[in-house]
Amino acid sequence: MSEELAQKLSYNLLHSQIPHLLKSFDVITLTQFKQLYTTNSSENKLENIIIISSTSGQGELPTPIKNSAIWQFFKRKDLPNDFFAGVNFYFLGIGDSLYLKFQHAIRILKLRFIDRLGGNLKLKLEIDISGMKGSGSVEMVMPQFIKIVKDYIVGGEEEAKEYIKDDIYISMGPTLKLGKPEKESTITNDDSTVDEWIPSKIILNDRITKEDHFQDVRCILIENELEFKPGDTISILPSNEESTINEFLKLQPHLKQYLNDELTITDNGETTTTTLHYLLQNKFDLTSVPKRLFFMKIWNLQETENEDEIEILKQHKQKLYEFGHSDDDYDYLEYVYRPRRSILEILYDFSFIKLPLKYLLDIMPIIRPRQYSISNSFTEENKNAELTVAILEYETLLFKKRLGLCTNYLKNLKPGQEIKYKINHLHLFEKIEPFIMEGVEDILLISPGVGIAPIKSFILEGEYMDFNKTLYFGSRFASKDKLYGDLLTTLSTNKDYNLIYKCCHSRDRDNVIDGKQIKYVQDLLWKEADYVYDLIFNKNCIIYLCGSAGQMPTQVKITLASILEKNGVQNSSEYINDLIKQDRFIQETW
Ligand SMILES: Cc1cc2nc3c(=O)[nH]c(=O)nc-3n(C[C@H](O)[C@H](O)[C@H](O)COP(=O)(O)OP(=O)(O)OC[C@H]3O[C@@H](n4cnc5c(N)ncnc54)[C@H](O)[C@@H]3O)c2cc1C
Helix, strand or coil: CCHHHHHHHHHHHCCCCCCCCCCCCCCCHHHHHHHHHHHCCCCCCCCCCEEECCECCCECCCCHHHCCHHHHCCCCCCCCCCCCCCCCCEEEEEEECCCCCHHHHHHHHHHHHHHCCCCCCEEEEEEEECCCCCCCHHHHHHHHHHHHHHHHCCCCHCCCCCCCEEEEEEECCCCEEEEECCCCCCCCCCCCCCCCEEEEEEEEECCCCCCCCCCEEEEEEEEECCCCCCCCEEEECCCHHHHHHHHHHHHHHHHHHHHHCEEEEEEECCCECCHHHHHHHHHHHCCCCHHHHHHHCCCCCCCCCCHHHHHHHHHHHHHHHHCCCHHCCCCHHHHHHHHHHHHHHHHHCCCCCCCCCCHHHHHHCCCCCEEEECCCCCCCCCCCCEEECCCEEEEEECCCCCHHHHHHHHHHHHCCEEEEEEEEEECCCCCCCCCHHHCCCCCEEEECCCCCHHHHHHHHHHHHHHCCCEEEEEECCCCCCCCHHHHHHHCCHHHCCCEHHHEECCCCCCCCCEEECCCCHHHHHHHHHHHHHHHHCCCCEEEEECCCCCCHHHHHHHHHHHHHHHCCCCHHHHHHHHHCCCEEEEEEEE
């Protein structure tokens, strides 16, 4: 969401004729930042920095910030306290107040840029996507944020230049041009910290759920040499299939002629070359559900030469304008978001859209990497990284099934095929301070579904063998999707692993205790309330909860609080919240 809001702000600044540069932390290189910051030209001097960020995980900086070269630079101890003296900062945090460490990331960023590096705090607003805390919901905060930022930058409404009407396409983004660059490519990159995609191969790609089970879950092994720890993830950058590219070209036939021609990308004065085919395959997220910004940009890029169609064209323009610009997002939600309509389907329905080659990079959403928890452990004998991937396929009111881009890309990769990846060191199991770990002997592991991935890595890791581990795992059927069931059963009978393995299956009918069916992990935890209470309260165990976001993490938290309460602990919800604050209760949910 931060990217979308940043682009919305940028759109508004652009139409208000306020020059600026929009970059994601992980895209701007140290060289580019230093050039900007140390420029001698007073016209281009960096005076205002706007930072928009969500909070990820349990109060952490998002990975693109954490791993970026410039963040590593700003964290350096040798930077002077007045490094950002004279630079105005505007912060917009995006968070969900249902999470305990609400808006933690934007506070970390403010601490660094203002309190440590001497920047000038002009504004800090906090959006709560649950709409209850902070400065309010997106709809309430965003117009306010844009207005205040603009007023500060231009010095009030009287000073403001005229707003350029929305029907004029203006872009600051990268442009595409047929042919070679006029000058030699000017891309420079001296950042030793910018991490590159690592080329590798698929070793194994096996389905680990039964063929007749509704969900395909894969165990995928990737050739790897780099060290990793339990809790680390691998980023994968998927690409579009040839059939998707052909579908796009059928809908935008005027672009077909350029498919394999050399194209020059110009972005902030720097040039590189590419082909349209490369962009369609690797860059443009053709099957994604477009954000409102997409419509803000394309609504007027519709045309027809047929006189009889002029009225329909007007209606189409009106409709797409509303999807992008209307204060009320009802129509957008109903037509685009709820049915998860893809860009290709929108191009089909609105056949007057003619995307100009020049602005494709500005208009089309870009494919983002997806993260997957590594599910094995790294040893000198076996360095390869294993992923456990639930292939995403679901239905909406539309006829065609929706397919997750990355999971279906992974599903189709055969052993021996090439893949590019990055390792993210998230330190999930290492973030507990040594003094908290002192004396801890027990670990409570809770992981329904593919949440088992990081947990399995933890169980297999030699370093954690000595802990007494109790695992609560949940799936639908014992016979169909009990992921790694045989392996975990074997490990639980091997004393070296110190593992107690408990399972429940929501669709099996035989697990009824005291007339109540044990469906989900929270039911099983409740059934074993005394045991769980002993682990948490008497043995001071560490809790790890991994799996899909949504209802499950909240349900588990409520259940744990109820278990404590049942055993006489007062303010049990606060007790659980304290465990989270102290990193004794760690969640990795997605
Ligand atoms: C730290 C971390 C670790 C992760 N580890 C794992 C892991 O080990 N294994 C794993 O399988 N995944 C894991 N994920 C999730 C993974 O990154 C991807 O988000 C997931 O695989 C989907 O990617 P995709 O490209 O196939 O789907 P996309 O094309 O990105 O589509 C996903 C979108 O589809 C929509 N959607 C999904 N289901 C429905 C539905 N039923 N109804 C309506 N809309 C729906 C949602 O809007 C969702 O955002 C992890 C994520 C994070 C952040």
